Amino acid sequence: MSTQKTSFPREKIKILFLEGIHPSAAKAFEDAGYKVELVAHALGEEELCERIKGVHLLGIRSKTQVTKKVLASADSLLSLGCFCIGTNQVALEAACQSGVPVFNAPFSNTRSVAELTLAEIVMLARRAAHRSQLLHDGKWDKSASHSYEVRGKVVGIIGYGHIGPQVGLLAEAFGMKVQYFDIARKLPLGNASVCGSLSELLSTSDFVTLHVPETPATKGMIAKDELRKMKRGSYLLNLSRGTVVDLGALRESLESGHISGAAVDVFPKEPKSNDEPFDSELRGVPNVILTPHVGGSTQEAQKNIGKEVSEALLCFTEMGVTTGAVNFPQVALPHIEDTHRVLNIHRNVPGVLSSINSLVAEMGANIQAQYLGTNKDVGYLIMDVGPNLSAEVKEQIEALDVNIKTRVLF
Numbered sequence: 001m002s003t004q005k006t007s008f009p010r011e012k013i014k015i016l017f018l019e020g021i022h023p024s025a026a027k028a029f030e031d032a033g034y035k036v037e038l039v040a041h042a043l044g045e046e047e048l049c050e051r052i053k054g055v056h057l058l059g060i061r062s063k064t065q066v067t068k069k070v071l072a073s074a075d076s077l078l079s080l081g082c083f084c085i086g087t088n089q090v091a092l093e094a095a096c097q098s099g100v101p102v103f104n105a106p107f108s109n110t111r112s113v114a115e116l117t118l119a120e121i122v123m124l125a126r127r128a129a130h131r132s133q134l135l136h137d138g139k140w141d142k143s144a145s146h147s148y149e150v151r152g153k154v155v156g157i158i159g160y161g162h163i164g165p166q167v168g169l170l171a172e173a174f175g176m177k178v179q180y181f182d183i184a185r186k187l188p189l190g191n192a193s194v195c196g197s198l199s200e201l202l203s204t205s206d207f208v209t210l211h212v213p214e215t216p217a218t219k220g221m222i223a224k225d226e227l228r229k230m231k232r233g234s235y236l237l238n239l240s241r242g243t244v245v246d247l248g249a250l251r252e253s254l255e256s257g258h259i260s261g262a263a264v265d266v267f268p269k270e271p272k273s274n275d276e277p278f279d280s281e282l283r284g285v286p287n288v289i290l291t292p293h294v295g296g297s298t299q300e301a302q303k304n305i306g307k308e309v310s311e312a313l314l315c316f317t318e319m320g321v322t323t324g325a326v327n328f329p330q331v332a333l334p335h336i337e338d339t340h341r342v343l344n345i346h347r348n349v350p351g352v353l354s355s356i357n358s359l360v361a362e363m364g365a366n367i368q369a370q371y372l373g374t375n376k377d378v379g380y381l382i383m384d385v386g387p388n389l390s391a392e393v394k395e396q397i398e399a400l401d402v403n404i405k406t407r408v409l410f
């Protein structure tokens with residue numbers, strides 16, 4: 001992280017982290033010279049509307065709702081960090097329109113999911129969860145029947161993005177053969193081979209594991225027909241999204257003995273909190289491992305999330321970089337020595353860049369570098385100008401009626 005001299009004293013930047021965000025996040029800021037206020041729980045809308053006043057950077061997890069009303073009360077907010085994967089709890093469009101980029105950490109728990117997947121492949125092959133359940137019920141079932149090594153077996157990975165290849169590498173360490181299917185062209189890692197179609201993968205894999213996003217194309221992508229195409233005696237794992245597998249069809253397939261076992265971590269309908277009961281078609285089916293959407297929930301993932309989101313917030317605060325923002329044009333510009341950096345967020349209407357450039361030219365300031373990114377609502381411009389004119393440039397740009405926010409960084 002840069003220790004660039006900034007135009008703002010770091011100790012004056014007000015940072016509020018809610019919901020017991022991992023200490024790695026506050027540490028990243030403290031190491032960079034900032035102070036962070038920590039609150040262990042989520043805040044309701046009314047309280048947050050009060051507490052957000054004067055706050056420059058807000059950190060939340062999944063329980064704090066950042067609504068339009070909250071954003072309207074935020075008089076100083078520069079950016080918002082979701083120290084989690086999802087960002088549904090934030091009014092993203094309203095945040096964008098008020099010039100607030102939102103960051104999250106979509107890939108910090110990749111390895112955690114891959115590890116659980118491999119563990120479950122072994123557990124399914126040995127019927128270990130089922131036998132554990134029997135022992136809890138007082139039944140001793142010592143036998144080698146329906147127990148297999150995974151060495152030499154074929155694992156078929158559907159979706160070879162971040163998690164898929166990690167599963168493949170760990171599976172190879174167990175001596176498994178790895179194949180995958182993805183709609184995009186992907187470079188195979190290790191000795192993995194690519195399948196030409198989903199049907200090919202389904203009909204040739206001993207274990208089928210899903211690592212696709214939730215899209216219209218993946219909704220119900222494993223239903224009756226696909227389960228029928230799977231090898232008799234094979235296993236299915238879903239640690240991706242609940243809507244990808246038709247659980248009723250899976251239950252039938254398990255009960256008929258065509259599928260030998262399944263591990264499911266995600267469900268079409270999940271309880272909103274630990275106080276709500278859970279129900280599913282798969283409850284009570286033998287050799288089915290059910291976990292409460294914990295594939296990515298580890299201490300290491302939390303720590304990585306803390307670091308990843310803090311880094312993104314710091315890069316934005318100190319350099320204006322919005323790479324990875326979920327609701328904002330993604331702009332990054334390397335720093336040029338002896339220049340002032342001006343950041344401008346404006347309503348995205350035609351001609352803004354030429355108005356800004358004319359203003360700057362009239363003032364005799366030299367633009368050393370600039371980068372504009374736009375989405376349907378806003379344009380975001382980073383501009384490095386020659387020494388000493390940044391305050392005037394800022395003032396002139398702020399006077400434009402399309403201006404949302406203008407800031408001089410250094």
Ligand code: NAI
Pocket residue numbers: 106107109110113158159160161162163164181182183184211212213214215217218239240241265266293294295296297
């Ligand atoms: P990613 O976006 O890096 O990779 C997804 C891959 O699926 C991409 O390569 C994409 O091209 C491919 N894909 C998309 N549609 C497809 C289709 N119709 N057929 C075949 N391939 C298709 O995602 P990542 O990080 O690997 O995550 C995968 C899934 O795991 C996501 O749904 C994510 O929400 C879920 N996840 C679950 C966690 C848990 O706690 N159980 C934790 C983290 C992620």
